[in-house]
Amino acid sequence: MHVTGVEAPAPLLKVDGLAKRFGGVVALSDVSFELEEASIHTILGPNGCGKTTLFNVIDGSLRPTAGRVEFAGQRIDGMTAARIARLGIARKFQVPGVFGELSVAQNLETALACHGGRYGVGALLRVRPDAVRRDELADLCGLSAKLQVRVSELAHGEKQRLEIAMLLAGDVRLLMLDEPTAGMSVTETEAVAALVRQLRDERGLTVLIVEHDLHFVRSLAEPVLVANEGRIIARGDYETLRHDPRVIRSYLGEGADA
Missing domain, CATH: 3.40.50.300 (P-loop containing nucleotide triphosphate hydrolases)
Incomplete structure (x- = not known):
């Protein structure tokens, strides 16, 4: 109409x-x-x-x-x-851009810290994680039960969904x-x-x-x-x-x- x-x-x-x-x-x-x-x-x-x-x-x-x-x-x-x-505008490439030696929680916290304008290992260590936002992103990608699991142990599809959630840490x-x-x-x-x-x-x-x-x-x-x-x-x-x-x-x- x-x-x-x-x-x-x-x-x-x-x-x-x-x-x-x-x-x-x-x-x-x-x-x-x-x-x-x-x-x-x-x-x-x-x-x-x-x-x-x-x-x-x-x-x-x-x-x-x-x-x-x-x-x-x-x-x-x-x-x-x-x-x-x-x-x-956020872009995901074909190969998952995740940190295999870190846990799911640490990957999400890293993404949140970077989108907050904090970079470098020292800065990340000093940042207090936003647990509420982190858990929201974990739930979004279906990994709430695997927050402490090392990313290298995830299935391929889980890694892909995790990276999408990490991209959404920004606006x-x-x-x-x-x-x-x-x-x-x-x-x-x-x-x-x-x-x-x-x-x-x-x-x-x-x-x-x-x-x-x-x-x-x-x-x-x-x-x-x-x-x-x-x-x-x-x-x-x-x-x-x-x-x-x-x-x-x-x-x-x-x-x-x-």
Whole structure:
């Protein structure tokens, strides 16, 4: 239903005409999309299609050759990665960035201390842990019963969820996840999908995910962007896109029935 005089809310993230070239190699070409607040979107595409480069431009690791990126109405392309992170963009890489020799509690306390502006071993030793916040994050990632367990002893999926919780120690509005279910069992994958939905539903987070696991993408049942050769070639829901000839040719393969 359209209500006259009521404007749609501005997108949280707006990518407009983004391009990135490395010499003669075109990694991104005229990429445009918008993410509304409290939404989940997944980017699908074959290896080398530009997904990681896109994440690198959004989080400030790379500067675009052309185009612009806006976050919460502010242009951020050209800002440093540290400044972009302070605005509320957090990124998780494929390999868990956790401290294996520390306990779950110590990992969470370290994240809380760092986001509080305290760095270095000495500073961390002097900081009094925020036990309430720590326990809240442990509960969020389903590790309340393993606070004193060394992280190296956790299952792969538990490490991935722990890192997501550590990222949320800061004031995050956009969470970017790079293949968060790589190497996981079906059960672990479904646990991550449930956590992502919880972050959107209960915390109002916007989540952008690069993923290859089609079971995960289908289980999320959220909008999908399909990338190929540095462009977004299709967008929509998974069930529609899996029958799109462009998607079948570029990613799913002829005769795919994922």
